[in-house]
Amino acid sequence: MKIAILGVGLIGGSIGLAAKRDAEARVSGYDPEPEAGARALALGAIDERAETIAEAVKDADVVFAAAPIGWLATIVIEALEHADSDCVVSDVGSTKLALELAANDGRFVGGHPLAGAETAGVEHARADLFAGASWYLTPTQGTSGVLYERLHRLLVSFGAQPTAIDAKLHDRLMACFSHLPHVLANLLVAQGSARAQELSSGERLPAAGPSFRDATRVAGANTAIWRDIYISNRLALIGEIGGTIERLEQVRALLEEGDADAVAAWNDRAREQRDALLGAGLAGETSGEPVRELRASVPNRPGVVADIALALGGAGVNILDMALSPSPDDSQGVIALWLRGETAALRGEQLIHDLGFPVARA
Amino acid sequence: MKIAILGVGLIGGSIGLAAKRDAEARVSGYDPEPEAGARALALGAIDERAETIAEAVKDADVVFAAAPIGWLATIVIEALEHADSDCVVSDVGSTKLALELAANDGRFVGGHPLAGAETAGVEHARADLFAGASWYLTPTQGTSGVLYERLHRLLVSFGAQPTAIDAKLHDRLMACFSHLPHVLANLLVAQGSARAQELSSGERLPAAGPSFRDATRVAGANTAIWRDIYISNRLALIGEIGGTIERLEQVRALLEEGDADAVAAWNDRAREQRDALLGAGLAGETSGEPVRELRASVPNRPGVVADIALALGGAGVNILDMALSPSPDDSQGVIALWLRGETAALRGEQLIHDLGFPVARA
Numbered sequence: 001m002k003i004a005i006l007g008v009g010l011i012g013g014s015i016g017l018a019a020k021r022d023a024e025a026r027v028s029g030y031d032p033e034p035e036a037g038a039r040a041l042a043l044g045a046i047d048e049r050a051e052t053i054a055e056a057v058k059d060a061d062v063v064f065a066a067a068p069i070g071w072l073a074t075i076v077i078e079a080l081e082h083a084d085s086d087c088v089v090s091d092v093g094s095t096k097l098a099l100e101l102a103a104n105d106g107r108f109v110g111g112h113p114l115a116g117a118e119t120a121g122v123e124h125a126r127a128d129l130f131a132g133a134s135w136y137l138t139p140t141q142g143t144s145g146v147l148y149e150r151l152h153r154l155l156v157s158f159g160a161q162p163t164a165i166d167a168k169l170h171d172r173l174m175a176c177f178s179h180l181p182h183v184l185a186n187l188l189v190a191q192g193s194a195r196a197q198e199l200s201s202g203e204r205l206p207a208a209g210p211s212f213r214d215a216t217r218v219a220g221a222n223t224a225i226w227r228d229i230y231i232s233n234r235l236a237l238i239g240e241i242g243g244t245i246e247r248l249e250q251v252r253a254l255l256e257e258g259d260a261d262a263v264a265a266w267n268d269r270a271r272e273q274r275d276a277l278l279g280a281g282l283a284g285e286t287s288g289e290p291v292r293e294l295r296a297s298v299p300n301r302p303g304v305v306a307d308i309a310l311a312l313g314g315a316g317v318n319i320l321d322m323a324l325s326p327s328p329d330d331s332q333g334v335i336a337l338w339l340r341g342e343t344a345a346l347r348g349e350q351l352i353h354d355l356g357f358p359v360a361r362a
Numbered sequence: 363m364k365i366a367i368l369g370v371g372l373i374g375g376s377i378g379l380a381a382k383r384d385a386e387a388r389v390s391g392y393d394p395e396p397e398a399g400a401r402a403l404a405l406g407a408i409d410e411r412a413e414t415i416a417e418a419v420k421d422a423d424v425v426f427a428a429a430p431i432g433w434l435a436t437i438v439i440e441a442l443e444h445a446d447s448d449c450v451v452s453d454v455g456s457t458k459l460a461l462e463l464a465a466n467d468g469r470f471v472g473g474h475p476l477a478g479a480e481t482a483g484v485e486h487a488r489a490d491l492f493a494g495a496s497w498y499l500t501p502t503q504g505t506s507g508v509l510y511e512r513l514h515r516l517l518v519s520f521g522a523q524p525t526a527i528d529a530k531l532h533d534r535l536m537a538c539f540s541h542l543p544h545v546l547a548n549l550l551v552a553q554g555s556a557r558a559q560e561l562s563s564g565e566r567l568p569a570a571g572p573s574f575r576d577a578t579r580v581a582g583a584n585t586a587i588w589r590d591i592y593i594s595n596r597l598a599l600i601g602e603i604g605g606t607i608e609r610l611e612q613v614r615a616l617l618e619e620g621d622a623d624a625v626a627a628w629n630d631r632a633r634e635q636r637d638a639l640l641g642a643g644l645a646g647e648t649s650g651e652p653v654r655e656l657r658a659s660v661p662n663r664p665g666v667v668a669d670i671a672l673a674l675g676g677a678g679v680n681i682l683d684m685a686l687s688p689s690p691d692d693s694q695g696v697i698a699l700w701l702r703g704e705t706a707a708l709r710g711e712q713l714i715h716d717l718g719f720p721v722a723r724a
Contacts, residue, residue, distance in 0.1 A: 070622075124659065124720045131694070169560060176557045181573040184546050186632035187609045191602065193635040195538045198531060211543040211580045217698075218573045220633020227626040234617040240553065241614045245607055247549045252603045255596040260432075264589040270548035271582020273555040297486065309667040332493065336579075358486040 001025040003154075004060040005046060006053055006075050008036055010116050011092050012066035013045035013125030015158075020044070021127045022157040030056035040122045054082040057089075062154060064111075065091040070228040073102040080105050088147035094174060095233035096138045096167040109151055110138035110167060112174075113160060131159035138167040168236075175236035179229060183241065185219040188212065210325040210336075292345035293362035294337045296352045308335065311351045317344045336362065363387040365516075366422040368415055368437050370402035372478050373454050374428035375487030377520075378407035383489045384519040392418035402484045416444040419451075424516060426473075427453040432590040435464040442467050450509035456536060457595035458500045458529040471513055472500035472529060474536075475522060482584075493521035500529040530598075537598035541591060545603065547581040550574065572687040572698075654707035655724035656699045658714045670697065673713045679706045698724065 003025045005012040012029070019025040029046030030053055031037040037049045050056035057063050057079050065075045072093045079089050080103060090111040093099060100110050115133040116124075135155050139148050155162045165173075192212065230237065254262050278291050298304045312318075317339060325334045339345050345361070352359040365387045367374045374391070381387040391408030392415055393399040399411045412418035419425050419441050427437045434455045441451050442465060452473040455461060462472050477495040478486075497517050501510050517524045527535075554574065592599065616624050640653050660666045674680075679701060687696045701707050707723070714721040 120722070124722065126659075126720075128694070172560070173557055176553055177574045180553070181550065181577040183610075183613055184550070184577060185573070186629060187606060187613070188543065188546070189632050189635040189639060190609060191538055191542070191605055192639050194605070195535055196639060198534070211547070212539045214576045214579050215543040215546060216636055216639075217576050219636040220629055220631075223626050223629045223633070226629055227622055230617065230625050230629075231620060231622050234620060238614055238617050241610050241617075243553055243556070244549060245610050245614075247552060248545075248603050248607050248610070251545055251549070252600055252607075255592065255600050255603075258593060258596060260589055260593045263592050264585050267548060267582055267585045267588055267592075269582075270551050271585070273551040274578055274581040277551060277554050277558060277578075297488075305667070305671040309671055332490070358488075360483070360486065 001062070002060045003027050004050070004056040004063045004079075005029045006056060006063065006065045006079060007031055007067035007071075008040035008046060008122050009066065010120050010122060010124050011113065011129075012064065013040050013043065013122035014116065014127065014129035015064050015066065015092075016040065016045035017125055017127035018130060018158040019154070020047070022159075023154055025062075028056045028060065036122060040125075043122060043125065045122055045125050053078045057083045057087065059084065060087050062151060063087060063089040065089070065093075068225070068228055069093045069095065069232050073099055076103045076108060080107060083107065086147070088144070088151045090137075090151055093232070094178075094229055095236075096136070096170045097235070098232055100138055100140060100167045104142070106142045106144045107147055109143055109148055111151075111155075112136040112138075112170065115160075128159065130155070133160050135160040135162045136170055137162050137164050138170055139164055140167075171233050171236040172239065175233055175240045179233055179237050180240045180244065182218050182221055182226065183230075183237070184244070185216045188216050189219040192216075210334075213325075289341035292339050292342060294339065294345060294348055294352065294359055295362050296335050296337070296357045296359040297332065298335050298357050299332050305335065307355055308337075308352060308357075311355055312337075312339075312348055315347055315351055317348050317351070363424070364422045365389050366412070366418040366425045366441075367391045367408060368418060368425065368427045368441060369393055369429035369433075370398055370408060370484050371428065372482050372484060372486050372491075373475065374426065375402050375405065375407035375484035376478065376489065376491035377426050377428065377454075378402065379487055379489035380492060380520040381516070382406070382409070384521075385516055390418045390422065398484060402487075405484060405487065407484055407487050415440045419445045419449065421446065422449050424513060425449060425451040427451070427455075430587070430590055431455045431457065431594050435461055438465045438470060442469060445469065448509070450506070450513045452499075452513055455594070456540075456591055457533050457598075458498070459533045459597070460594055462500055462502060462529045466504070468504045468506045469509055471505055471510055473513070473517075474498040474500075474532065477522075490521065492517070495522050497522040497524045498532055499524050499526050500532055501526055502529075533595050533598040534601065537595055537602045541595055541599050542602045542606065544580050544583055544588065545592075545599070546606070547578045550578050551581040554578070572696075575687075651703035654701050654704060656701065656707060656710055656714065656721055657724045658697050658699070658719045658721040659694065660697050660719050661694050667697065669717055670699075670714060670719075673717055674699075674701075674710055677709055677713055679710050679713070 001023055003019045005016050008029045008031045016027040019027055027046045028048050028050050029037055029040050030050040040046045041049055063079050063083055065072050067075050072091050076089060076091055083089055087107060089108050092111055092113055094112055096110045096112060113130055113133055113135040115129050152162045254266060339348050349359055363385055365381045367378050370391045370393045378389045381389055389408045390410050390412050391399055391402050392412040402408045403411055425441050425445055427434050429437050434453050438451060438453055445451055449469060451470050454473055454475055456474055458472040475492055475495055475497040477491050514524045616628060701710050711721050
């Protein structure tokens with residue numbers, strides 16, 4: 001099998017490594033930046049460097065376009081032009097509808113692996129990047145069944161979980177669960193900046209707990225990537241923003257009425273919704289057991305996190321997620337831990353208690 | 363000195379312990395729940411249990427009302443009724459303007475320690491809860507200078523940093539930096555729930571990365587506490603919600619225009635604003651050095667977090683904050699680490715690299 005990779009960064013390089021390991025494929029790589037191609041070759045992520053897209057896709061059985069999202073349509077269309085009639089062409093972009101409309105060809109199947117978004121560069125590529133990861137595919141009525149099946153089988157050999165989904169629904173899910181949180185993070189820092197300017201010089205901002213920091217971690221994420229994501233998924237995102245504005249107006253009305261019971265009911269519903277979403281696998285949970293949250297008060301010195309992680313690790317209790325909130329002078333803090341299931345929570349609580357730290361359920 | 367504490371939970375109990383340790387005070391405690399009072403007495407957080415507010419505040423030099431926020435006005439007014447003419451009465455509520463209007467008395471000084479919001483119950487009380495913590499005070503033109511100074515001095519002896527602030531500005535800062543993120547978290551889970559219902563049965567939610575999870579950690583926070591916070595600070599919060607709606611409408615317009623450069627500029631500005639806010643002490647940073655973020659790809663097994671934390675701890679590199687995002691099958695994940703300053707970042711990067719994990723700047 002010959003596989004062509006157009007754009008050999010983290011994702012493209014990892015596809016190359018996986019294809020060589022899992023499908024014994026010959027991998028041809030094209031990248032407009034010669035250095036990226038040379039690195040990929042040196043790392044063994046590709047077997048040969050092509051000088052053009054046409055050369056890379058010649059005789060290929062599967063083509064992956066793994067370039068920045070703004071370039072994907074151009075690259076996919078050129079690949080389809082030069083690829084054989086029984087070659088399947090896919091991509092790894094994080095929005096799907098626009099590309100599907102642009103590449104209206106039975107050989108094209110849009111794809112989106114949920115992996116590797118956090119780092120970049122072929123030097124971080126690895127064959128097991130997709131192990132256990134969802135890999136969305138967006139076939140249409142016109143998609144060749146034979147070619148779809150070939151692509152699906154290849155992704156399964158990588159250890160991924162291919163999942164067919166309607167391109168429009170895919171984009172709406174991404175808009176809600178990934179792009180909207182980024183928009184809100186950007187807005188929150190803008191609003192915080194405006195408030196901070198009301199302080200007289202010398203007045204300090206409040207260290208207002210972890211909620212603002214958690215909500216703004218992704219503010220101003222890598223512009224080179226996010227500009228294109230926002231633009232390419234703007235139709236779905238505009239819809240989600242409209243929904244958020246409506247919901248904000250409802251909460252504002254609730255507060256204007258000052259009805260404490262209604263506010264309590266709204267907040268209780270949010271907790272149920274959060275638990276249901278976590279339970280439904282949002283955090284990558286596959287077990288049916290609910291996630292439990294512990295909060296421990298700890299001195300904020302090097303080694304405390306290690307003590308807790310070691311104690312839990314040594315007892316086989318896996319930490320799904322954690323967040324440390326330091327106090328203003330860094331002398332102490334609260335560490336929040338998320339564990340899977342009641343048994344793990346009870347064990348974790350006991351272990352942290354035994355270390356001498358106050359611990360409670362959140 | 364006699365100190366009276368009305369409501370002996372985590373905050374009230376910690377004030378009692380600190381007052382005994384740092385001010386050699388005699389501490390009288392009142393709590394409407396006899397069990398709470400008994401526990402506080404057993405733990406040494408108070409020296410004597412009072413049966414009524416009047417009994418507790420008799421001959422007291424300083425009174426702290428540390429009850430749930432919905433009860434504070436009633437309690438403070440009753441305390442002022444029975445307290446001596448040279449007794450200072452304060453509270454620990456997280457919103458200040460409403461109480462200031464209700465307790466219009468020269469002996470009253472509103473207060474808000476930024477500590478202890480994460481756990482509850484006198485059993486977690488400790489004398490050093492306020493060490494290094496900001497403690498807002500909201501004096502007015504009518505406040506007695508002598509009484510204000512006594513309260514201020516007492517808080518300094520606890521290790522806290524009392525900061526005078528206008529009650530209205532205080533409430534607006536809290537609305538922006540604490541209450542608004544909670545509102546947005548509640549909205550995001552509501553919106554995510556609506557999207558999840560569009561999936562056909564059996565279709566799984568996307569594991570869409572850490573942004574949604576980070577942004578919704580506080581969704582549906584403890585209703586008993588948050589109902590009262592929302593209601594008591596609703597005027598300021600309504601203002602912040604209005605600001606967010608306006609900003610959302612601006613972003614929507616930007617996306618509707620589809621201007622990639624304008625979107626990029628908006629995102630870049632958000633990054634500058636986030637950095638400026640972090641630099642200005644939002645995360646409790648007092649050093650001028652900027653916060654650096656590292657992201658490492660790690661196998662998600664017990665002990666990995668410990669390895670990293672131990673390596674950094676052993677080298678004296680303190681971890682300000684961390685977040686672990688597992689992959690769908692929990693086999694791998696990305697750990698984000700926030701460190702203070704370039705030197706720590708370089709050292710941390712090297713240490714994680716030496717452990718064999720891919721690591722990059724975010």
